[in-house]
Amino acid sequence: METDQLSVSIWRGGDGGAYQTYQVPRLESQTVLDVVTYIQREIDPSLSYRFACRVGVCGSCAMTVNGKARWTCRTHVSRVAENGALTLNPLRNLPVVKDLVVDMAVFFDKWEKAMGAFVGDKTRDQALAAVSPSDPKRKEASAGIECIGCGICYATCDVVDWNKDYLGPAAMNRSWTLINDERDVARIPRLQAIAGDNGCLGCHSQQGCVERCPKSLNPTGAIAGLKRHTMKAALKGELT
Amino acid sequence: MAHAHRNHPTYWAFFIHRVSGVALALFLPLHLYVLGLALAESTAFADFISWSNTPGLKTLETGLVVFLTAHLTGGLRLLALEFLDWRSGQKSLVALSGGISLCLGLVFLLNAY
Numbered sequence A: 001m002e003t004d005q006l007s008v009s010i011w012r013g014g015d016g017g018a019y020q021t022y023q024v025p026r027l028e029s030q031t032v033l034d035v036v037t038y039i040q041r042e043i044d045p046s047l048s049y050r051f052a053c054r055v056g057v058c059g060s061c062a063m064t065v066n067g068k069a070r071w072t073c074r075t076h077v078s079r080v081a082e083n084g085a086l087t088l089n090p091l092r093n094l095p096v097v098k099d100l101v102v103d104m105a106v107f108f109d110k111w112e113k114a115m116g117a118f119v120g121d122k123t124r125d126q127a128l129a130a131v132s133p134s135d136p137k138r139k140e141a142s143a144g145i146e147c148i149g150c151g152i153c154y155a156t157c158d159v160v161d162w163n164k165d166y167l168g169p170a171a172m173n174r175s176w177t178l179i180n181d182e183r184d185v186a187r188i189p190r191l192q193a194i195a196g197d198n199g200c201l202g203c204h205s206q207q208g209c210v211e212r213c214p215k216s217l218n219p220t221g222a223i224a225g226l227k228r229h230t231m232k233a234a235l236k237g238e239l240t
Numbered sequence B: 001m002a003h004a005h006r007n008h009p010t011y012w013a014f015f016i017h018r019v020s021g022v023a024l025a026l027f028l029p030l031h032l033y034v035l036g037l038a039l040a041e042s043t044a045f046a047d048f049i050s051w052s053n054t055p056g057l058k059t060l061e062t063g064l065v066v067f068l069t070a071h072l073t074g075g076l077r078l079l080a081l082e083f084l085d086w087r088s089g090q091k092s093l094v095a096l097s098g099g100i101s102l103c104l105g106l107v108f109l110l111n112a113y
């Protein structure tokens, strides 16, 4: 239903907060981020939210829109408004700083815990590694590195909700890209970091992350790959 | 709306898997106990069978058959997803596992009467 006004309820203030409702003029090709920006500039300058690139690259504009986590800069109002109304909340599963801003520190700390950093053993004086683009492992890595770190999968995952130490889909997707990077030399410590209930074995393959990832990545597939590597390494006694 | 993020086929498949898993865990001891009665050659088994031969119980049993097949096919789907290479069309596999379960339930129901 197209209306010329949009009724927007936004969760204000964090844990003890409340909804506040704003009337925003409806425009053609309007994104949810446009709506929030309009409210901050024209109605209530105290509204806090995050964005940077506005074109789906930086991953900073994610919010909960009518109950589902989305990147707001690339979400058209016409696709998500229900009866001319939007309800906006901060991302789930992360501590709220204020209004629509969450603290992403835990999210990225878990990338570190999942050994999300490359470990090489070559120096700058050695030849560059030749990696064929058609290599199946390279293809897995190429898919995974498109992650923009938006936290949408993390906010959607129920296992994160149930177990606060669970590393989450994005961290393990990152780990999977490095397992498939043939220059990386930390396969075993990395598998040790993600084996167990807080890592890949905690995932129930519900695929909420796949359903919602704005980059159409497949964290469930990455985690399934980690499960297979973990099992093989455990059978060979490499994880003890 | 609080749980809008859960409304997709693979989440519902997870939900059914958990509920049916718990139902099976509750049902199996009972099932084995009743089979044990038959071995003991007591009249209790015959009594139980005639008691269970009512339409209400048959409908309940149909539900159990659907749950068992749903857990079996859903479990095989999960094992394939985790142990084999990833395949697209996960939602079709959920539909397939649901469809097989409902068909088997129907077969059971038709045989029960």
Ligand code: HEM
Residues within 6 Å of the ligand: A203, A204, A205, B014, B017, B018, B020, B021, B022, B024, B025, B026, B028, B071, B072, B074, B075, B076, B078, B079
């Ligand atoms: C018929 C063959 C069976 C297969 C292929 C199978 C497969 C599976 C799989 C793969 C899971 C893991 C699901 C997940 O990660 O979320 C699971 C969970 C479970 N199964 Fe089975 N299962 C079978 C039979 C049974 C039986 C007979 C029982 C009852 C004693 C049972 C009770 C459960 C329970 C309670 C869970 C936990 C559910 C959850 O964590 O959500 N299963 N099953």
Ligand code: SF4
Residues within 6 Å of the ligand: A153, A156, A157, A158, A159, A160, A168, A169, A202, A203, A204, A205, A206, A207, A208, A209, A210, A219, A220, A223
């Ligand atoms: S598939 Fe695994 S990681 Fe992805 S949302 Fe579900 S439980 Fe979380």
Ligand code: SF4
Residues within 6 Å of the ligand: A059, A146, A147, A148, A149, A150, A151, A152, A153, A154, A169, A170, A173, A212, A213, A214, A215, A216, A217, A219
């Ligand atoms: S995997 Fe997808 S949803 Fe998760 S952080 Fe990366 S881009 Fe966002």
Ligand code: FES
Residues within 6 Å of the ligand: A051, A052, A053, A054, A055, A056, A057, A058, A059, A060, A061, A062, A071, A072, A073, A074
């Ligand atoms: S503002 Fe950068 S992804 Fe939305």
